Amino acid sequence: MCGIVGYIGSEPVLPVLLDGLSRLEYRGYDSAGVAFIANGQIDVQKKKGRILNLREKLEDAGLLARQDIHIGIGHTRWATHGAPSDENSHPHLSASGRIAVVHNGIIENYLELKRFLQDQGFEFASETDTEVIAHLLEYHFEEDAGQDILEAVRHTLNDLEGSYALGVLCADEPEQFIAARKDSPLVLGIGEGCNFIASDIPAILNHTRKIIIMEDREVARLTQNAIELFDAFGQRVDREPLVVTWDSEAAEKGGFEHFMMKEMHEEPRAVRDTILPRIRDNRIWFENFQMNRADLENLDRIRVVACGTAAHAGIVGKYVIEELCRIPVEVDVASEFRYRNPIITERTLTIIISQSGETLDTLAAMREAKRLGSQILAIVNVVGSSIAREADHVIYTVAGPEIAVASTKAYNTQLAALYLLAFQMAHTLGRIDDAALGGYLKKMADLPTLLEKTLAHQDDIQRFAAAHFNAHSIFFIGRGLDYALSMEASLKLKEISYIHSEAYAGGELKHGTIALIEEGTLVVCPMTQPQLVEKMISNIREVKARGAVILGILTPACARAAEVCDLVIELPQIDPLLAPVVAVTPTQLFAYYMTVNKGFDVDKPRNLAKSVTVE
Secondary structure, eight states: OOEEEEEESSSOHHHHHHHHHHTTGGGOOSEEEEEEEETTEEEEEEEESOHHHHHHHHHHTTOTTOSSOOEEEEEEEOOSSSOSSTTTSSOEEOTTSSEEEEEESOBTTHHHHHHHHHHTTOOOOSSOSHHHHHHHHHHHHHHTSTTOHHHHHHHHHHHOOBOEEEEEEETTOTTOEEEEEEBSOOEEEEOSSOEEEESSGGGTTTTOSEEEEOOTTEEEEEOSSOEEEEOTTSOBOOOOOEEOOSOGGGGSOTTOSSHHHHHHHTHHHHHHHHHGGGEETTEEOBTBBOOOHHHHHTOSEEEEEEOHHHHHHHHHHHHHHHHHHOOOEEEEEHHHHGGGOOOOOTTEEEEEEESSSOOHHHHHHHHHHHHTTOEEEEEESSTTOHHHHHSSEEEEOOOOOOOSSSOSHHHHHHHHHHHHHHHHHHHHTTSSOHHHHHHHHHHHHHHHHHHHHHHTTHHHHHHHHHHHTTOSEEEEEESTHHHHHHHHHHHHHHHHHOOEEEEEEGGGGGGTGGGGOOTTOEEEEEEOOGGGHHHHHHHHHHHHTTTOEEEEEEOGGGGGGGGGOSEEEEOOOOOGGGHHHHHHHHHHHHHHHHHHHHTOOSSSOTTOOSSOOOO
């Protein structure tokens, strides 16, 4: 979740660091800081709050105007150990002030290490686990690394349990800095006469397109003109850099007021890019996944493991795969998966879904499933991410960079990938014939156009949100796939607008939920399943009789429900099986406009981060 940027080169370092940190704001943070070497000393400047606060501090000190500072590391922190404060902000200094460190992740044995260091006479100025790393680096630097910072890092890593992405400066070695990673993302950027580290590619994309993705337990030494990469045993690693093909504008707002709105309008393109390259000769082709009929018939079950929005995509996938393939599917929340002794065999296919490919709970669950013998299929958006590298098979979504914390286009593309997977497996198993597959593929190819038509209704949604943004509680009800969709719709609303919201299966109202309905309560009802619309009309009448206000999201096949709704958002005609891909977009727009009307930060909701790389 925290952001890391590092630079060494001929340019003044502080503008580079601040620019990079600004491009990592989407990850979520509560403080920011930089460390740099000037006149043979490490200077640390850090501040609770936004990057703007840090910038003002640097300007007031006259540091931004300096042209003689050419090496430094920067950090945006999202609090895990210790409350947001200047003292707990990164970077952290060692006792002598000769070593500075920035860290993303969690050190699980930090209390044990802290006690050891206190016994050695080290004093602590913060509540963080990261300060342990700074002091431990100094301990090894003096005691057993021959005052070589690279060796000190190696010794320190041997002591750490948990996850880390590290950037390390040493005043005694001002022509280099060190980077290391385990279970937290870190990339190296190769420039002309300069080199970089960053938590994510957008931070350095204005400076270089040549990227090396560090793998677990690797250590890198960066100088102005070279990068040396080492494995866990200290052996040199030669890895060809990747060339990033998307430009920095893909990570900018593109004229929209917020990233979230921009990304919702990118849904047609993202879904098109995820679907069309996989359809050839009326067949579905995945680059990194193929199972023959015998493989699929051998499966005893499929487990989908994910967190948050990705888990909601998995629930839609469960409905569709079970409907078409007749294979049992269970959806697990990744953070609980390891702790309930899941039933996994060699005949289990585990589908891991993650936008970033770095979600730590999901990564840990994947490793557990793999340990138990399951084949792993990952659906991720980030090429070269940890989950992508460790999975047996990968289906990449093609959402492009998603900056807003609340996921929108990533969800649609995850659904698109799951539908393609379901159709391919059903066809391979003989559950659907060539004609049925061709029909589904044509409907899939039409989805981007249907999304564009759906986005045209945003003015109606904006007006409805303007009348209801002061609601205290909002309920979403649906049946079948509409219930699965309602879970994601409810999450989107509460995570950015802070309005209490719940999603319920329509048939569950009478089992307790209806007690919460009172005069003026807003209830949102997606209705895209014609076979269930009469049941939903009955459920709506139940809540309207108790004073509820109804927003209906209807396909033409369900239009007869309009008579019981106070406002209707009309969806284009779509196959009910595919409806969630299109029907989710009005609920995303609804959450967006409710938040805008309340005056909250749409792209950076409180307490949340884009890439959740801690447990």
